[in-house]
Amino acid sequence: LAKTTxxxxxxxxxxxxxxITCSHNNIATNDYITWYQQFPSQGPRFIIQGYKTKVTNExxxxxxxxxxxxSTLSLPRVSLSDTAVYYCLVGRNTGGFKTIFGAGxxxxxxx
Amino acid sequence: xxxxxxxxSWVICKSGTSVKxxxxxxxxxxxxxxxxxxxxxxxxxxxxxxxxxxxATYEQGVEKDKFLINHASLTLSTLTVTSAHPEDSSFxxxxxxxxxxxxxxxxxGTRLTVT
Numbered sequence: 001l002a003k004t005t006x007x008x009x010x011x012x013x014x015x016x017x018x019x020i021t022c023s024h025n026n027i028a029t030n031d032y033i034t035w036y037q038q039f040p041s042q043g044p045r046f047i048i049q050g051y052k053t054k055v056t057n058e059x060x061x062x063x064x065x066x067x068x069x070x071s072t073l074s075l076p077r078v079s080l081s082d083t084a085v086y087y088c089l090v091g092r093n094t095g096g097f098k099t100i101f102g103a104g105x106x107x108x109x110x111x
Numbered sequence: 112x113x114x115x116x117x118x119x120s121w122v123i124c125k126s127g128t129s130v131k132x133x134x135x136x137x138x139x140x141x142x143x144x145x146x147x148x149x150x151x152x153x154x155x156x157x158x159x160x161x162x163x164x165x166x167a168t169y170e171q172g173v174e175k176d177k178f179l180i181n182h183a184s185l186t187l188s189t190l191t192v193t194s195a196h197p198e199d200s201s202f203x204x205x206x207x208x209x210x211x212x213x214x215x216x217x218x219x220g221t222r223l224t225v226t
Contacts, residue, residue, distance in 0.1 A: 034214050043117075043204045043217035044155070087154070093212045096143040096162075101155040 004088045009106040018075045020105050022088030025069045033064060033071045036087045038104070044087060048073070075107075083109045113139050113209040117218030124195055124225055131191045132221045134161075134205030140185035141207035145215070146178075149202040161188040161205075195225040 005023040012018045024033070032051055036044035048055055050062040050071070061074040075082060087104040091097050114137040124130050134144055142163045147155040159180055160168040167180035177199075179191040188207075192199055204220040 032214075036217075041202065041220065041222060043115075043206070043220045044215075046214050046216065049214050093208065093214065095141070095208050095211055096160065098145065098157060098160060099206075099215055100157055101147075103154050 004090055004102040006086075006088050006102060006105045008103065009108065011108045011110065012078055013110050014079055015077050018078050018082070018107060018109075020073045020075075020086055020088075020107070021070060022073070023070045024088070024090045027068050027090050028092075030092050031090050032093050033062065033068075034089045034091075035060070035062065035073045036089065038085045038087065047086075078107075078109045080109050080111060083107060113207075113213070113216045115205060115207055115216045115218040117203075117205055117221050119221060120219060121222040122224070124223070126196055126225055127194055129191055129193045130195055130223060131189055132203055132205075132223075134188045134190070134207075134218055136186045136207050136209075136216075139207075139209040141188075141209075142185060144182060144188040144205055144207040146180065146188075146190050147204045147206065149204060149220075155204060158190075161190075163188075192223065195223070197225045199223065200225045 034049040035047045037047050038044040048060045048062045052064050055062045063072040085104040085106050116135045118133045144161040146158045149155045158173045161180045161182040163182045169175045182188040202220050206215045206217040
């Protein structure tokens, strides 16, 4: 299982772009990179997933360099409601594949 | 999108009693579901993999006789905390994939408080 390393916490202000980088040096060929957001007392919520290059959806972008040993979640123009813990997960998408969580990044968005 | 539902969202029980938590995949079938536990200010810890029609697979250090898992149908897995004690108080979260090439979808968790 590929281990992930993220910053423990980050601070930002409303309206700024936030980039959270995750290192996953031993990512396997079949592994996807998935980011989740978790608010207190709620289950994690899927944000975005990618395999290589860049993926964008309505809430975020995910940048993955060619060697895939890291990835960056980009949140455009954050608001106070984006204050949460963000988890970077690496692994296969097959049904029975176990997903192990790292420590995550606590993002604090200030007014 | 795929929805995973947990019930109850919170429960308070007395020490020594058992509590059952349900996890349902509402609009898809899941042969495999996963149970996690999360303590305050900590990350999610995988407890076990629930397999439809067969025994669950437990992670190291998780007592299978204490945390009974039943996955009797393709849309329902249950976690029973037997003879609960205050140290079992935690946030329990289940998850499942809609199919291959699908990310995990998580339930909203169950807050268990054992008094």
